Amino acid sequence: xxxxxxxxxxxxxxxxxxxxxxxxxxxxxxxxxxxxxxxxxxxxxxxxxxxxxxxxxxxxxxxxxxxxxxxxxxxxxxxxxxxxxxxxxxxxxxxxxxxxxxxxxxxxxxxxxxxxxxxxxxxxxxxxxxxxxxxxxxxxxxxxxxxxxxxxxxxxxxxxxxxxxxxxxxxxxxxxxxxxxxxxxxxxxxxxxxxxxxxxxxxxxxxxxxxxxxxxxxxxxxxxxxxxxxxxxxxxxxxxxxxxxxxxxxxxxxxxxxxxxxxxxxxxxxxxxxxxxxxxxxxxxxxxxxxxxxxxxxxxxxxxxxxxxxxxxxxxxxxxxxxxxxxxxxxxxxxxxxxxxxxxxxxxxxxxxxxxxxxxxxxxxxxxxxxxxxxxxxxxxxxxxxxxxxxxxxxx
Numbered sequence: 001x002x003x004x005x006x007x008x009x010x011x012x013x014x015x016x017x018x019x020x021x022x023x024x025x026x027x028x029x030x031x032x033x034x035x036x037x038x039x040x041x042x043x044x045x046x047x048x049x050x051x052x053x054x055x056x057x058x059x060x061x062x063x064x065x066x067x068x069x070x071x072x073x074x075x076x077x078x079x080x081x082x083x084x085x086x087x088x089x090x091x092x093x094x095x096x097x098x099x100x101x102x103x104x105x106x107x108x109x110x111x112x113x114x115x116x117x118x119x120x121x122x123x124x125x126x127x128x129x130x131x132x133x134x135x136x137x138x139x140x141x142x143x144x145x146x147x148x149x150x151x152x153x154x155x156x157x158x159x160x161x162x163x164x165x166x167x168x169x170x171x172x173x174x175x176x177x178x179x180x181x182x183x184x185x186x187x188x189x190x191x192x193x194x195x196x197x198x199x200x201x202x203x204x205x206x207x208x209x210x211x212x213x214x215x216x217x218x219x220x221x222x223x224x225x226x227x228x229x230x231x232x233x234x235x236x237x238x239x240x241x242x243x244x245x246x247x248x249x250x251x252x253x254x255x256x257x258x259x260x261x262x263x264x265x266x267x268x269x270x271x272x273x274x275x276x277x278x279x280x281x282x283x284x285x286x287x288x289x290x291x292x293x294x295x296x297x298x299x300x301x302x303x304x305x306x307x308x309x310x311x312x313x314x315x316x317x318x319x320x321x322x323x324x325x326x327x328x329x330x331x332x333x334x335x336x337x338x339x340x341x342x343x344x345x346x347x348x349x350x351x352x353x354x355x356x357x358x359x360x361x362x363x364x365x366x367x368x369x370x371x372x373x374x375x376x377x378x379x380x381x382x383x384x385x386x387x388x389x390x391x392x393x394x395x396x
Contacts, residue, residue: 003290005041005297006374026346032381033352037174037326039240039372043283044290047239050282054275063274065092068281073233073248076284080207083217091249091260094269096204099232099249100168101127103200106259107230108133108166115159115167117151119359119366121174121202128168136164139362140176148319149176151184153191160195167192169201171218172209175328175359175368177321179213182221189218189225198256199229207238207291209323210299219250227252235283238291240372246276298325301371301378308379312386315393325372328356332365334392341367349388351381 011019018036022029042048054060070087077083093099104127108114113136116124128135138156140149156167169188172179180188192199201218209215219226234247251257264270305327306318317330336344338357345351345367356366371378 001045001289003041003044003293005294006376007042008374008376009040009042011040022352026352028346028350031346031350031352032377032384034370034373034378034381035352035354035368037237037370037372038242039325040374040377041240041294041372043240044287046282046286046290047241047279050278051275054278060274063272063277065272065277069272069277072281072284077217077233080288081215081217083220085250086252089250089252089257091251091257091264092270092272093232093247093249093260093264094245094273095236095247096202096232096234097123097127098269099230099247100124100200100202101131102260102263103198103230103232104128104131104133104166104168106263107198107200107256112166113159113162113164115156115164115197117156117170117173118361119175119356119363120168120170122358124168124170124202125360137360138167139360140173142319147317148322149173149178151180151188153187156188157191157195160191160197165197167197167199169199169218171201171203172205172215172323174205174324175326175354175356175363175366176319177324177326177328179209179215179322182216185216185218185225186221189221192228193222193224199225200232201229202232204232204234204237205324206233208295208298208325210295210302210321213322215323219252230256235280235287239279239283239287241276241279241283244276244279245273246280298372301325301373301375302327304375305369305371305378305382308382308386313389316389325370327369327371329353329367329369330365331367331389334365334389336365338364341365344388344392345385348392349385351385353381353385 018033022031074085110132113134114128115136115138118137118139136159141152143150206215219229219231231250236242309316315333319328342355354368356363
């Protein structure tokens with residue numbers, strides 16, 4: 001079927017984290033929200049149909065994980081990403097952030113340093129600090145040749161040589177939109193093997209990649225990577241299901257699986273969410289058509305945003321994403337600190353993008369724009385933002 005991603009959907013009054021906190025978070029109901037990473041699109045019809053059928057059944061009891069659930073996951077990753085995942089390697093989890101926190105708790109020592117590659121998705125910092133560990137920053141570099149992020153392997157090796165045993169990887173990268181290549185991941189894996197470092201790879205954006213770039217699951221770059229890593233996966237970003245707790249971990253290490261399963265039971269988060277179970281099966285068995293239509297629409301939005309910003313606000317430097325629906329924009333020439341940037345966006349431009357300092361000090365002066373919305377919403381948000389930039393520059 002043909003999906004209409006231009007259609008507007010009023011999400012106000014639906015307990016929407018994105019739309020129902022405008023006054024509380026941003027100071028007014030007239031602010032246009034393009035921040036938190038969910039989409040303003042209805043998900044694939046097979047998922048809606050599956051949810052409708054389950055809702056109409058009227059009984060929502062304790063739910064087991066069936067072979068159909070496992071086979072749907074296996075089929076998707078084999079079909080879309082040429083990755084054969086063993087049945088026994090799959091561990092269910094309520095969310096990717098839950099998995100990140102469990103990994104830090106279980107596979108590093110109290111007080112130890114855990115490596116992340118800044119700037120990066122802010123819960124990476126939270127799960128390290130809240131578990132009593134230390135953040136070790138392996139800051140990304142901006143390539144002079146491409147203008148995109150690249151890994152600083154010298155700094156990374158220094159952290160590993162100094163004794164760090166856990167690395168949180170964002171693959172593809174949020175907020176920069178880099179889709180790490182097989183060569184980059186292979187080099188990272190070689191260092192991890194040399195220094196006995198466990199890599200925990202958040203791959204929730206893996207399906208949202210623009211050709212000719214290709215998502216490479218970290219666990220597929222070599223035998224050591226497959227044997228020792230944890231891959232954190234979910235259909236939630238791909239199919240706009242973040243409100244349905246559906247996630248899973250893939251690890252070939254039996255000892256790690258045993259620790260994860262024990263801790264899940266200890267915290268009583270080991271049971272399957274009734275609706276998540278059937279949503280995941282429908283998504284992975286019947287969601288290809290929707291995703292194949294979504295990707296060019298998002299790429300069109302991203303291209304439109306880049307062109308508009310470059311034409312009307314050339315002092316802003318846009319990092320073209322290779323994947324995700326997020327646009328990382330260097331607005332440091334506006335001369336605003338974190339508080340000033342939030343004030344500028346919310347009060348002057350009447351938009352809510354993500355203010356960059358939440359991704360680390362390396363993000364101060366940047367904003368992250370969620371482009372997963374109907375084009376008309378994106379156009380209006382950029383019109384407001386660019387207009388505010390033009391007024392600010394004129395005053396200078």
